Amino acid sequence: MNIELFPRMTASHLVKSIDLNHHGTLFAGRMAEWLVEVGFMTARAALGCQPENIVCARLHGMDFRKSVGSGDTLVLEGRVAYVGTSSVTIYVVAGPFGAPSPLSFTDGLVTFVHVVETRAVPHGLVVEMPVEGEARDLWNRVLTERQIQRQAGQ
Numbered sequence: 001m002n003i004e005l006f007p008r009m010t011a012s013h014l015v016k017s018i019d020l021n022h023h024g025t026l027f028a029g030r031m032a033e034w035l036v037e038v039g040f041m042t043a044r045a046a047l048g049c050q051p052e053n054i055v056c057a058r059l060h061g062m063d064f065r066k067s068v069g070s071g072d073t074l075v076l077e078g079r080v081a082y083v084g085t086s087s088v089t090i091y092v093v094a095g096p097f098g099a100p101s102p103l104s105f106t107d108g109l110v111t112f113v114h115v116v117e118t119r120a121v122p123h124g125l126v127v128e129m130p131v132e133g134e135a136r137d138l139w140n141r142v143l144t145e146r147q148i149q150r151q152a153g154q
């Protein structure tokens, strides 16, 4: 399967006072929560499974490049970046509605694992490695991170 064929999931949130940090801008923890939520929905849409068969294993590479203000409408979009044997890694990009380039605000990767009860189980998705463009860049980024993580665990 071509990785570009998986559905992209989006979500919008109004940034309210309850979402703010001590600087009066969007709290990083709230952004992380919203990022994981979109990641989860994107992973579930790709795997086509029940929620109890997906767990979040890793939130990684999350950068905050610009702050988001109170009253902004934050728009997040998730897409499949990498498909392993039992895992799937989702790339999520977020920024205020109407921003020329949401990428310049926040993005990150979230890895989910297909499980039966508490055990990782192959999800059965077979995806061709993308050959070029952003999809290939994301795939390589996740591959590199997996190698680093494996080396760190040795």
Ligand SMILES: CC(C)(COP(=O)(O)OP(=O)(O)OC[C@H]1O[C@@H](n2cnc3c(N)ncnc32)[C@H](O)[C@@H]1OP(=O)(O)O)[C@@H](O)C(=O)NCCC(=O)NCCS
Pocket (backbone or CB within 6 Å): 055, 056, 057, 058, 083, 084, 085, 086, 087, 088, 111, 113, 115, 118, 119, 120
């Ligand atoms: C995720 C979990 C099921 C993995 O179980 P495990 O026995 O370590 O699984 P394995 O080592 O066989 O790895 C299975 C897959 O998960 C991936 N994986 C496991 N831990 C990972 C991590 N921390 N980061 C990224 N990927 C991870 C592996 O790379 C592997 O991917 P692949 O099959 O696509 O190659 C287990 O660690 C777990 O239950 N963690 C807690 C999850 C949780 O509670 N999430 C909510 C957090 S608040």
